[in-house]
Amino acid sequence: xxxxxxxxxxxxxxxxxxxxxxxxxxxxxxxxxxxxxxxxxxxxxxxxxxxxxxxxxxxxxxxxxxxxxxxxxxxxxxxxxxxxxxxxxxxxxxxxxxxxxxxxxxxxxxxxxxxxxxxxxxxxxxxxxxxxxxxxxxxxxxxxxxxxxxxxxxxxxxxxxxxxxxxxxxxxxxxxxxxxxxxxxxxxxxxxxxxxxxxxxxxxxxxxxxxxxxxxxxxxxxxxxxxxxxxxxxxxxxxxxxxxxxxxxxxxxxxxxxxxxxxxxxxxxxxxxxxxxxxxxxxxxxxxxxxxxxxxxxxxxxxxxxxxxxxxxxxxxxxxxxxxxxxxxxxxxxxxxxxxxxxxxxxxxxxxxxxxxxxxxxxxxxxxxxxxxxxxxxxxxxxxxxxxxxxxxxxxxxxxxxxxxxxxxxxxxxxxxxxxxxxxxxxxxxxxxxxxxx
Amino acid sequence: xxxxxxxxxxxxxxxxxxxxxxxxxxxxxxxxxxxxxxxxxxxxxxxxxxxxxxxxxxxxxxxxxxxxxxxxxxxxxxxxxxxxxxxxxxxxxxxxxxxxxxxxxxxxxxxxxxxxxxxxxxxxxxxxxxxxxxxxxxxxxxxxxxxxxxxxxxxxxxxxxxxxxxxxxxxxxxxxxxxxxxxxxxxxxxxxxxxxxxxxxxxxxxxxxxxxxxxxxxxxxxxxxxxxxxxxxxxxxxxxxxxxxxxxxxxxxxxxxxxxxxxxxxxxxxxxxxxxxxxxxxxxxxxxxxxxxxxxxxxxxxxxxxxxxxxxxxxxxxxxxxxxxxxxxxxxxxxxxxxxxxxxxxxxxxxxxxxxxxxxxxxxxxxxxxxxxxxxxxxxxxxxxxxxxxxxxxxxxxxxxxxxxxxxxxxxxxxxxxxxxxxxxxxxxxxxxxxxxx
Numbered sequence: 001x002x003x004x005x006x007x008x009x010x011x012x013x014x015x016x017x018x019x020x021x022x023x024x025x026x027x028x029x030x031x032x033x034x035x036x037x038x039x040x041x042x043x044x045x046x047x048x049x050x051x052x053x054x055x056x057x058x059x060x061x062x063x064x065x066x067x068x069x070x071x072x073x074x075x076x077x078x079x080x081x082x083x084x085x086x087x088x089x090x091x092x093x094x095x096x097x098x099x100x101x102x103x104x105x106x107x108x109x110x111x112x113x114x115x116x117x118x119x120x121x122x123x124x125x126x127x128x129x130x131x132x133x134x135x136x137x138x139x140x141x142x143x144x145x146x147x148x149x150x151x152x153x154x155x156x157x158x159x160x161x162x163x164x165x166x167x168x169x170x171x172x173x174x175x176x177x178x179x180x181x182x183x184x185x186x187x188x189x190x191x192x193x194x195x196x197x198x199x200x201x202x203x204x205x206x207x208x209x210x211x212x213x214x215x216x217x218x219x220x221x222x223x224x225x226x227x228x229x230x231x232x233x234x235x236x237x238x239x240x241x242x243x244x245x246x247x248x249x250x251x252x253x254x255x256x257x258x259x260x261x262x263x264x265x266x267x268x269x270x271x272x273x274x275x276x277x278x279x280x281x282x283x284x285x286x287x288x289x290x291x292x293x294x295x296x297x298x299x300x301x302x303x304x305x306x307x308x309x310x311x312x313x314x315x316x317x318x319x320x321x322x323x324x325x326x327x328x329x330x331x332x333x334x335x336x337x338x339x340x341x342x343x344x345x346x347x348x349x350x351x352x353x354x355x356x357x358x359x360x361x362x363x364x365x366x367x368x369x370x371x372x373x374x375x376x377x378x379x380x381x382x383x384x385x386x387x388x389x390x391x392x393x394x395x396x397x398x399x400x401x402x403x404x405x406x407x408x409x410x411x412x413x414x415x416x417x418x419x420x421x422x423x424x425x426x427x428x429x430x431x432x433x434x435x436x437x438x
Numbered sequence: 439x440x441x442x443x444x445x446x447x448x449x450x451x452x453x454x455x456x457x458x459x460x461x462x463x464x465x466x467x468x469x470x471x472x473x474x475x476x477x478x479x480x481x482x483x484x485x486x487x488x489x490x491x492x493x494x495x496x497x498x499x500x501x502x503x504x505x506x507x508x509x510x511x512x513x514x515x516x517x518x519x520x521x522x523x524x525x526x527x528x529x530x531x532x533x534x535x536x537x538x539x540x541x542x543x544x545x546x547x548x549x550x551x552x553x554x555x556x557x558x559x560x561x562x563x564x565x566x567x568x569x570x571x572x573x574x575x576x577x578x579x580x581x582x583x584x585x586x587x588x589x590x591x592x593x594x595x596x597x598x599x600x601x602x603x604x605x606x607x608x609x610x611x612x613x614x615x616x617x618x619x620x621x622x623x624x625x626x627x628x629x630x631x632x633x634x635x636x637x638x639x640x641x642x643x644x645x646x647x648x649x650x651x652x653x654x655x656x657x658x659x660x661x662x663x664x665x666x667x668x669x670x671x672x673x674x675x676x677x678x679x680x681x682x683x684x685x686x687x688x689x690x691x692x693x694x695x696x697x698x699x700x701x702x703x704x705x706x707x708x709x710x711x712x713x714x715x716x717x718x719x720x721x722x723x724x725x726x727x728x729x730x731x732x733x734x735x736x737x738x739x740x741x742x743x744x745x746x747x748x749x750x751x752x753x754x755x756x757x758x759x760x761x762x763x764x765x766x767x768x769x770x771x772x773x774x775x776x777x778x779x780x781x782x783x784x785x786x787x788x789x790x791x792x793x794x795x796x797x798x799x800x801x802x803x804x805x806x807x808x809x810x811x812x813x814x815x816x817x818x819x820x821x822x823x824x825x826x827x828x829x830x831x832x833x834x835x836x837x838x839x840x841x842x843x844x845x846x847x848x849x850x851x852x853x854x855x856x857x858x859x860x861x862x863x864x865x866x867x868x869x870x871x872x873x874x875x876x
Binding site for chain 1: 442443445446458504509514537538540542543563573580591600601603604605615618619624632636637648673683688692717719728755765806809810829830833837838840860868874876
């Protein structure tokens with residue numbers, strides 16, 4: 001028997017190389033670009049987060065096989081060079097070729113931008129993501145989630161993982177993907193709602209980051225059929241405003257985390273992180289009236305916003321307060337799910353909110369019904385059969401604190417943060433009505 | 439418009455109360471148990487992680503409505519009490535009842551253990567998880583994943599989220615759940631294999647924590663049909679032993695993280711964390727022979743271990759080395775997937791490994807084929823049509839470093855760590871052939 005000791009090779013990037021100026025370093029990467037000059041070549045190496053400028057003295061050695069997209073190990077002297085963006089260059093002493101591509105990429109990926117339609121970019125996603133700007137989107141997305149997780153764990157939320165194969169949707173069976181599950185009919189979860197409520201009864205505060213499925217036939221720039229949901233739920237709240245306060249604090253923490261840990265990507269993509277001191281809040285009714293008044297605009301939907309209204313509201317709020325976020329509260333009961341708590345003495349509105357960010361809804365949340373009898377009543381009013389929800393109702397039957405929570409669409413939030421116009425740009429391998437590959 | 443400021447109410451548990459000995463505190467929880475004594479009652483409050491012992495002077499106030507599983511806010515004096523486990527008790531001054539249950543639990547949940555069959559526990563999961571020991575399993579599971587994530591991010595792995603609705607399985611179409619996806623046939627992903635390989639070409643090192651689906655008709659104590667996979671993949675490796683070294687280091691980090699942050703739960707469940715200095719490694723062939731020799735046992739499967747053999751091998755390794763983990767390397771090519779790299783000059787074995795822990799396989803890993811032509815050849819040998827894998831093969835075609843990775847079943851690992859005999863005990867809401875609810 002051998003013994004395997006715990007050890008991970010250091011991954012050397014710009015930061016580490018900068019600390020080695022004046023000495024020889026050995027590091028790996030993919031050849032991003034070769035620029036042939038007279039007597040030497042610039043070899044730009046792509047590491048996990050950076051582009052490293054190396055200089056090959058072609059008078060000495062040419063490395064016939066070396067080409068773009070080769071994976072290599074480079075040994076070289078780290079030389080201070082004020083004209084280089086990073087403040088140094090690598091004088092190559094040796095290149096070890098680790099692997100070679102079989103063909104040139106179908107689209108040019110080593111310019112600043114990938115100049116291709118979104119469709120083409122997505123068709124060749126495994127290749128186009130290798131572009132410096134394309135991939136930066138997903139480092140920032142990682143940071144959004146890492147920052148949110150760090151904040152939530154500090155606030156004693158427990159992270160859970162609920163199943164995505166479910167027997168029925170809490171929001172009803174419409175718009176769900178169904179599958180056969182060992183002879184039974186099953187669905188793909190369209191929300192961890194039931195599970196996170198159940199788990200509030202266990203851990204008081206929980207969150208989940210996981211896949212959410214909607215079989216909606218919306219072929220728009222803002223819909224995906226599989227997306228990443230950031231869901232949280234918290235018990236012992238005194239009002240649904242506590243959820244909004246928690247989200248505000250979480251977003252503040254996310255922005256701080258991003259600017260601390262993802263500076264390079266934010267600069268590369270020229271992202272302006274919103275400064276959040278507080279987030280304005282307005283009721284749905286007031287918002288509707290404000291938009292109608294300001295824009296002399298009739299609304300087609302009395303119970304929800306049209307996309308254009310979300311855009312206009314954000315515009316008004318930004319003009320008035322400078323803030324790019326706005327909470328809209330008290331959505332009509334008719335448009336909220338059966339577990340939404342109604343406002344006392346005002347049954348047609350719910351203790352609920354959406355968060356809009358730069359013109360688009362990114363979060364839906366609210367307080368839930370915690371009383372067993374009230375929940376049963378509400379189900380009956382909606383024509384639902386409480387017996388079909390026996391396991392969900394155990395939650396209420398055996399006692400649960402007043403609670404509420406929210407769900408955020410992570411790709412949408414990423415899209416808004418980065419100022420993109422199509423949510424697919426913020427999905428690694430998007431799933432929509434027409435796209436199942438790659 | 440109102441302004442919503444970022445703010446989260448403090449969640450007060452044992453640790454915070456202990457710091458308030460001698461003063462009055464206000465905190466929330468669910469009534470776990472009421473023990474009526476003469477003139478007073480013990481009211482045990484369940485907070486997110488602890489049980490807090492409170493004393494109610496029933497001579498002064500009785501709180502008629504107060505019952506087990508009520509959610510309450512308690513205001514009381516934190517009094518030092520050496521006889522109490524926590525070193526203090528709460529003298530209740532005021533109880534505010536926030537919500538009441540509608541019925542008593544169908545199983546007793548406020549004893550040390552839930553005395554019921556696993557079937558019953560799972561049927562009433564939303565209730566039985568409220569037991570102190572039942573829920574502790576999932577705090578530890580949270581810690582395993584949080585510890586692994588912390589380690590991987592420190593080692594510059596990028597966290598990704600790949601889609602679970604896929605057009606075809608990298609391991610073939612057998613044992614996959616299928617669904618109709620807008621008129622096309624789709625499957626639930628049985629591994630993020632293809633995506634994590636694609637993303638190695640983007641970020642060099644990646645990991646994913648997400649759902650994995652297997653439609654296997656295995657009704658055993660070690661199989662789930664939906665489980666949490668911890669998958670990682672790393673580029674620029676010089677051999678598959680680097681993956682094993684990384685896993686060893688990750689497990690060391692996980693154990694350290696658990697003992698630092700989950701002490702209460704580890705003590706409650708009497709978990710002995712394995713001490714990992716190094717992990718022994720043995721080839722599949724040698725292991726088979728060793729087991730046959732030591733136990734005079736014929737093997738039914740020349741290409742894989744029977745569950746009993748996994749148990750026996752762990753027993754032998756523990757006797758010989760004291761270690762509860764063992765890496766088994768060089769699995770037969772016949773039993774490894776089409777992307778597994780073969781050993782040089784020994785085509786019948788792969789550069790692969792499994793990790794066994796306390797008698798059961800918890801990880802499968804290895805080096806992957808990175809050369810485009812080699813991968814095409816291998817697919818053809820297996821009777822696969824490379825054209826059907828065009829998007830996957832972009833990875834190889836346009837250049838990818840030597841790489842490899844692993845996948846760990848998180849529930850299985852949790853089960854082994856906690857010394858449980860059924861993987862369902864370590865799944866929040868398990869999905870098996872017979873269980874789709876809750």
